[in-house]
Amino acid sequence: MQSGFAASVTVGTLATQRQALSDTLACREVDEWFRQDNERRSVVLKRPDGSTKLINRSAFYQTLLGPMGFGWALYAREPAALLPAPASLTVQADMLAVEAAMQLMAEEISSNDDLLVTGGRAAMTISTSTLLAQLARAQTEQAGRLEALLQNVSEAILVVDEAGIIHYTSSSGREVGWYQAADPLGRSCLDNVHLDDWATVQRLLLEARHHPHTTFRDEVRLRGATGGYLLIAIAVTDQRSHAGIGGLVLTYRDISEHHAFEQKLRHLALHDGLTGLANRVLLQDRVTHALAAASRSGDSVALLYIDLDGFKKVNDGWGHASGDAVLQAVGAVLQAQTRAGDTVARMGGDEFVILLEQLRSHTDASAFASRIHQALEEIVIDGLHVRISCSVGIASADEFRNSEPAAEHADAEELIRRADAAMYLAKSEGCNRTRWWEESIEQEAARRDRLSAEVSFAAERGELRLHYQPIVNVDDGTIWGLEALVRWQHPADGLIPPGKFIPLAERNGAITPISRWVLERACSDGANLLSQRETPLSIAVNLSAVELARPRLANDVSSVLSATGFPASLLELEITETALITNFALARSSIAGLKALGVTIAIDDFGTGYSSLSYLHELPVDRVKIDKTFTDRVTEEAGASLIRGVIDLAHSLHLRVTAEGIETASQAEALARFRCDQGQGFFHAYPLPIEDLDGTASASSARRPSSVTLRNALAST
Secondary structure, three states: OEEEEEOEEOOOOHHHHHHHHHHHOOHHHHHHHHHHOOOOOOOEEEOOOOOEEEEOHHHHHHHHHOOOOOOEEEEEOOHHHOOOOOOOOEEEEEHHHHHHHHHHHOOOOOOOOEEEEEEOOEEEEEEHHHHHHHHHHHHHHHHHHHHHHHHHOOOEEEEEOOOOEEEEEOOOOOOOHHHOOOOOOOOEOOOOEOHHHHHHHHHHHHHHHHOOOOOEEEEEEEEOOOOOEEEEEEEEEEEOOOOOOOEEEEEEEEOHHHHHHHHHHHHHHHEOOOOOOEOHHHHHHHHHHHHHHHHHHOOEEEEEEEEEOOHHHHHHHHOHHHHHHHHHHHHHHHHHHOOOOOEEEEEEOOEEEEEEEEEOOHHHHHHHHHHHHHHHOOEEEOOEEEOOOEEEEEEEOHHHOOOOHHHHHHHHHHHHHHHHHHHHHHHHOOOOOEEEOOHHHHHHHHHHHHHHHHHHHOOOOOOEEEEEEEEEEOOOOOEEEEEEEEEEEEOOOEEEOHHHHHHHHHHHOOHHHHHHHHHHHHHHHHHHHHHHOOOOOEEEEEEOHHHHOOOOHHHHHHHHHHHHOOOHHHEEEEEEHHHHHHOHHHHHHHHHHHHOOOOEEEEEEEOOOOOOHHHHHHOOOOEEEEOHHHHOOOOOHHHHHHHHHHHHHHHHOOOEEEEOOOOOHHHHHHHHHOOOOEEOOOOOOOOEEHHHOOOOOOHHHHOOOOOHHHHHHHHOO
């Protein structure tokens, strides 16, 4: 807002003002004016006698150095003292200059004073009453602008007195608890604060009063518009010394959503995303705390490391979506079996860990493991009953009772490692087992690592051996063929069965030279037997899942057949059901390449995987071999019905059937009734070196215990 005034020229006043200033002002007051006013407008308040009453920094500079720029100076003096102004000179007064002057000198100006405003050589007279009215309007407009800003900032603002009574509120947080009342003024700032957080608010107010102009922060709960509590970030600053505020300022904002998001991130960082169970990080922390608590209380702590048997078959055969569903179901079952204070964690893949605290003895942990085995046999997924087995390793924390606090974290890692080692041993012993950790496991692990390194050179060093188990025709007991089973004649550890070293060879890549050696030796031995017998014998060779994935597999088999002269029609390659469904498309392609050579294909261990006979019509296979676990139940009503159904279905697909693991005459007789084609097992003959097999003997004579050669061979197996 601007007003026009007639201006007059003043001359010869600077020397007088300079003298008056030096006589009436102290340096300390000048310094204060320097700090308070950064404008270049000159502001001077004169007494009626013409002496200087107040001066600002800009005017001080002009007094000492002469006129500078167009800053304004204000004089409170008699109008008659002013010089007449030329009619031709008119100046527009800047209301910002007037406002600045009034704010600086409000206490020094009386309502009877007139002000002389000068800028450079110009001067004008303003009535004080007019100026005060204009200033009041300007201040009202400024206050309105400030209030509009306060009402629209993201943070809500309260001003309270020392007792916490609200004197001012902004409206930017009306949905927050302090604004639920129609008029919050005069109410306590503790209203609607959660009772447990009253002490926090009171502490902030007290700290702010003791440390003015310092901000103190915390988080409290405040009842919101819906009745529930919101999480509020609050900051308190003491502004009682500020003339325009005069109280304690509370700024606050709703951080409920932000806090919930942080909680979600924290949960994701400490929990498995698929099952919602604890992850490795959270498990290790809880094991550490459990060990510390057990060392004080004397209670026992145990860790169960659980690995699902054959889970890869689920992912490969049913798809990863089904695999995820199984993992979620297993996690739910494990959680349901534990107590409130126990922890269930997923370590990744198909591995789970359960932390059991406050146990009375090892028996409690063993009993719990038994319940886990039983519970997993009754899982229901999408209405289907699924039987899942697992291998469990258990380690106890009793050995860590005397650990120093600094070693607790290492103890947690060690306890997990020991349970993992025990689980690995349980799985190597045939799965669906539970093993406790003991010192001998460490020795077994060291031995396993040593064998893993040495198996790479077994074929090169001539340490591999082949034993052959006869496969007989079930109807008449005659020998149909031989299955080649590899053994490792270790120079220090003796004869090692394939289950102990083939998995090691598959992991470290040594399986390729071993498989090549087995195939060459089996075909060579088969060719020799063929030259000695009138009736040809088929030779069955197991094919590793790793080998099935090799692109040059068919070429290598072809070259071995050519080199040994063994007929392709007499070579049967056995592929485990697991290898078959690991990559069905690749398996089908590889089998087609092998079939083109003229060899026959058998699916080994049928029934142990997650496939079914419905897969078989898509594959160019010739035989299924029923796993020993089904043969064991052939004399039971349920088992007999199952095997009979498998045999009938296989025959309908023009597939031959071999039953593995026949150990009793009743089993052999039952399989003959069900029209099983071939069979093998200890009832017929044990695996023997080629030189101990009588190529002309019948299966019945080979299985008789009276055979001295057979008995001696068994003793060394």
